[in-house]
Amino acid sequence: MTKQVASILGVPFTTRGFRDSVDYMVERIESGTQTHVVTANPEIVMLAREHRGFRSFVEQAYVVPDGIGIVYAAKWTNQPIYERITGVELLEALMAEADRRHWKVYLLGAHPEVISLAVEKLAERYPNACLVGYRDGYFRQDEEEQIVQEIAEKKPHLLFVALGAPRQDEWMVKYRDQLNASLMMGVGGSFDVISGKVKRAPAVWQKLHLEWFYRLVSQPSRWKRQLAIPRFVLTVLKEKWSSR
Template identity: 75%
Template sequence: MTSPVANILGVSFTTRGFDETVAHLTQRIDSGEQTHVMTANPEIVMLAKGHSAFRSIVDQAYVVPDGIGIVYAAKWTNQPIYERVTGVELVEALMAEAHKKQWNVYLLGATPEVIRLAAEKLSNRYPQARIVGYRDGYFRQDEEEQIVREIASKKPELLFVAMGSPRQDEWLARYRDQLNASLMMGVGGTFDVISGKVKRAPLFWQKLNLEWLYRLMATPSRWKRQLAIPRFVWTVFREKWRNRS
């Protein structure tokens, strides 16, 4: 039985909650299904709305609601998304499954120091998970084929790629059929958090759904990216009222 989806400005999100998402993705891996997971926030939705090539990648992915703006948009449009499925928490939960099932894991992206620290910390935290390889994201285009071959040779159940959006998902879509990975997921700045380089918002801010504001205060250079949020809100309400008329 397939789960219903919520359509937010043309992007189809799974409506599963966090625990159900982890269970379903684990089931897909166990059954040999290949999955490209995207954790989408308002910025990703607006990018997909404005770029048809990226939109086609999103349409083929398993899209989860990372971003409180998506949850609010679903509420405003009476659709059944009730909780966020954040990238950092999803990576940790999947690594816990990898620990239980002794899955192979490959990490790609971020800086050399960050990816090394992230691999080290994940290995210590989930010792039965097999981190079969990692490398930073600073490689030339002519090195990509060799990297793809290396990943494919390791046959990872989990492949986490941190190159920023939309590059990470474009890269996964381009090489999806060659990577020999069960679950592929673009993880943005997750390795920065896991490595300890970047601190996640305190739980108080998370519970208030103000993690985005904490990140903006901590890194003011993000303000241009945050402009996608008011544009997203305006577009959701405009579409809602247009559909009512």
């Protein structure tokens, strides 16, 4: 299958839609090909733009457009990205595949209470998926080797890591050759949503593409992170006009 990529501020996004991306990932997992998935929103793009090391990780990954800002940027720059692929929805779609195919799944990250609740909810909803292990994100550096060894022994088809960006992707890249995981994906705050600790924006907010604003209103402490959105928009428009 040919690589289908669009570049947004130097970050290579897949141009496949949601269902095609899931099918592509399934195909890679079934063929034993390792995949590192990055769900990139404007904040991740700006991070990659400003930090060469992080950008090199992203350039080697399968990057999906997690954020309506990416879809708009593609429209402004005449690139074929038409559909956002949110991390939590992609996680759930892959869990549905794990349920059908009896795949092994390992979860890493988040607060101890959050990860326990997330595992409980996922086990209820996807009873045929094999949840082979989980670990919260509050571990010391000297515990990493033991965690990596445990994951490697389980050989999960799916490894979901919630350590926040860029740490989660740096962690996966650091240990990818030892982890024995078919597909690794950074999932940010997805465990918080799945556990029920954080509510997703109501459907009407999602349809209006205002999920980012709902999160800001619900969690005002996010305002510094949300500054990446106007910076991203201005940078995209500046590059667009300077290329004319």
